[in-house]
Amino acid sequence: MTQDDKIQRAAVIGGGVIGAGWAARFLLNGIDVAFYDPSDSARDRAHAVLAMARQAWARLYPGATVAEGQLIFAPTLEDAVRDADFVQESLPEIETLKRSVLAQIDAVAPVDTLIGSSTSGLLPSRLQADMRHPGRLVVGHPFNPVYLLPLVEICGGDQTTEATRDRAAAFYTRTGMQVLRVRKEIDGFIADRLLEALWREGLWLIEEGVATTSELDDAIRYSAGLRWAFMGTFLTYRLAGGDDGMRHFLHQFGPALKLPWTKLVAPELTDTLIDRIATQSDEQAAGTSIRELEALRDDALVRILNALSQVGPDGYAAGRTLNGFRNARAPADTAIPDPDGPIVSYQGHALDAWIDYNGHMTEHRYLQVFGQATDHVLALIGANEAYVRAGHSFYTVESHIRHLGQVHAGDAVRVCSQILGHDAKRLHLFHTMTGADGTAVATSEHMLIHVDARQGASAPILPAVQAALMAIGDKHAALPRPAGAGGSIGIRPKTS
Numbered sequence: 097m098t099q100d101d102k103i104q105r106a107a108v109i110g111g112g113v114i115g116a117g118w119a120a121r122f123l124l125n126g127i128d129v130a131f132y133d134p135s136d137s138a139r140d141r142a143h144a145v146l147a148m149a150r151q152a153w154a155r156l157y158p159g160a161t162v163a164e165g166q167l168i169f170a171p172t173l174e175d176a177v178r179d180a181d182f183v184q185e186s187l188p189e190i191e192t193l194k195r196s197v198l199a200q201i202d203a204v205a206p207v208d209t210l211i212g213s214s215t216s217g218l219l220p221s222r223l224q225a226d227m228r229h230p231g232r233l234v235v236g237h238p239f240n241p242v243y244l245l246p247l248v249e250i251c252g253g254d255q256t257t258e259a260t261r262d263r264a265a266a267f268y269t270r271t272g273m274q275v276l277r278v279r280k281e282i283d284g285f286i287a288d289r290l291l292e293a294l295w296r297e298g299l300w301l302i303e304e305g306v307a308t309t310s311e312l313d314d315a316i317r318y319s320a321g322l323r324w325a326f327m328g329t330f331l332t333y334r335l336a337g338g339d340d341g342m343r344h345f346l347h348q349f350g351p352a353l354k355l356p357w358t359k360l361v362a363p364e365l366t367d368t369l370i371d372r373i374a375t376q377s378d379e380q381a382a383g384t385s386i387r388e389l390e391a392l393r394d395d396a397l398v399r400i401l402n403a404l405s406q407v408g409p410d411g412y413a414a415g416r417t418l419n420g421f422r423n424a425r426a427p428a429d430t431a432i433p434d435p436d437g438p439i440v441s442y443q444g445h446a447l448d449a450w451i452d453y454n455g456h457m458t459e460h461r462y463l464q465v466f467g468q469a470t471d472h473v474l475a476l477i478g479a480n481e482a483y484v485r486a487g488h489s490f491y492t493v494e495s496h497i498r499h500l501g502q503v504h505a506g507d508a509v510r511v512c513s514q515i516l517g518h519d520a521k522r523l524h525l526f527h528t529m530t531g532a533d534g535t536a537v538a539t540s541e542h543m544l545i546h547v548d549a550r551q552g553a554s555a556p557i558l559p560a561v562q563a564a565l566m567a568i569g570d571k572h573a574a575l576p577r578p579a580g581a582g583g584s585i586g587i588r589p590k591t592s
């Protein structure tokens with residue numbers, strides 16, 4: 097697959113549910129985003145979605161050190177796309193509107209800029225028909241919430257080039273997504289054809305008075321929905337066929353396909369039916385707001401993704417994609433960034449949950465962030481997950497945190513780390529946390545002992561890690577000793 101590391105600036109055109117989700121995914125990958133949406137509420141929504149995405153990503157990728165991209169609200173479409181390497185269109189699902197805006201984007205964006213459309217099912221051959229450079233348009237159909245669900249369906253039209261499909265696949269993969277290439281251009285692509293079949297049947301069941309919105313959701317979430325999180329219909333039914341698998345399943349349940357089990361024809365959406373569905377949906381939500389439901393959804397998705405990442409040696413289904421992306425973002429001992437300078441060991445934003453009754457970041461969250469910074473330094477010198485699995489590790493035996501300033505919700509924080517000393521078994525680390533304006537808000541100092549975890553005793557650092565430590569540690573020894581290093585706590589008599 098073609099690597100596409102050139103894409104650093106994306107334009108998001110249309111910033112509703114999906115556009116805002118794309119913007120968050122790109123920003124959290126360190127990609128700058130120029131965002132264009134004429135609606136008055138788009139800016140607030142973009143900020144709200146980004147805040148939710150940050151919370152989720154902090155739990156999926158703790159300690160990641162990718163600096164967030166810059167979000168710019170462009171005043172016009174032209175301003176947004178003029179310098180973009182990649183444009184993601186997320187306009188309402190109206191073919192005429194999409195065609196005309198895609199033609200405008202095509203007229204302004206540099207010729208090698210890739211253009212993706214979020215359409216849920218419109219044919220790319222039709223969307224590209226009015227473009228002067230139609231070869232660069234591809235559908236990249238995501239799933240809500242875009243910053244959490246990995247799947248993106250890639251579908252080209254008659255004029256889409258193979259290079260465009262490859263570049264788009266490489267780019268979306270780079271942002272942590274699981275690419276599904278649609279072999280044949282078809283309305284609704286793959287996933288939405290499946291989802292719509294279920295949706296049509298559900299609407300029909302409501303119209304017939306067979307079930308309510310809440311009963312239909314229970315029918316899924318207590319049964320097939322649980323297994324759909326990791327096995328699709330075909331793998332699941334293979335198991336339902338017992339030891340003889342799919343062949344037996346088809347023989348046993350094939351005849352039912354001829355019975356009138358499903359209608360699959362959407363009923364007419366009359367005012368009465370819309371009212372019935374909307375009322376049932378309100379009752380089902382029982383006063384829980386959309387924001388609260390989104391928070392619940394994200395919490396559940398993060399837990400499911402984290403759980404799937406622990407199934408089997410490499411994770412299972414979406415958990416494997418998550419692990420692959422974690423590995424791609426993890427510091428590699430072969431890529432020590434700048435051995436001459438302090439290590440950038442953490443970059444992120446203070447989350448709402450970190451704020452205490454004083455309105456600023458509470459003390460144990462500093463240790464959490466500094467702990468993740470320590471893990472980053474350890475991974476960088478090769479004391480990574482594999483090292484720990486093999487029974488070797490570092491244990492922290494002493495810590496000292498100094499609070500020099502305040503961090504508030506949403507503030508950007510960054511930690512730089514310096515190795516102050518090391519020997520055969522010990523590592524002395526100093527972290528400095530800075531706020532958005534670059535001033536130090538806290539420091540922490542730690543002594544770590546290397547251990548043989550199986551013996552439960554201290555042990556010499558293994559040679560490869562020791563060598564990496566020396567390579568950085570010796571350079572860090574030449575740096576100025578940080579103010580506050582080696583301090584102790586006490587009420588000292590004032591000197592006159």
Ligand SMILES: NC(=O)C1=CN([C@@H]2O[C@H](COP(=O)(O)OP(=O)(O)OC[C@H]3O[C@@H](n4cnc5c(N)ncnc54)[C@H](O)[C@@H]3O)[C@@H](O)[C@H]2O)C=CC1
Pocket residue numbers: 109110111112113114115132133134135138185186187188189197214215216217237238239240
């Ligand atoms: N909502 C969903 O679950 C999913 C939607 N999609 C697709 O994503 C696209 C967007 O859908 P949503 O975000 O749900 O719609 P939405 O209605 O939430 O957002 C559309 C946004 O486009 C803006 N807009 C309208 N005209 C514009 C123009 N000329 N220039 C710039 N912005 C303009 C609107 O102000 C609005 O904020 C559609 O193609 C849809 O099929 C794809 C996957 C899932």
Ligand SMILES: C[N+](C)(C)CC(=O)CC(=O)[O-]
Pocket residue numbers: 216238239240288291
């Ligand atoms: C309802 N929808 C067709 C817009 C849904 C999608 O396209 C994907 C999703 O997120 O379910």
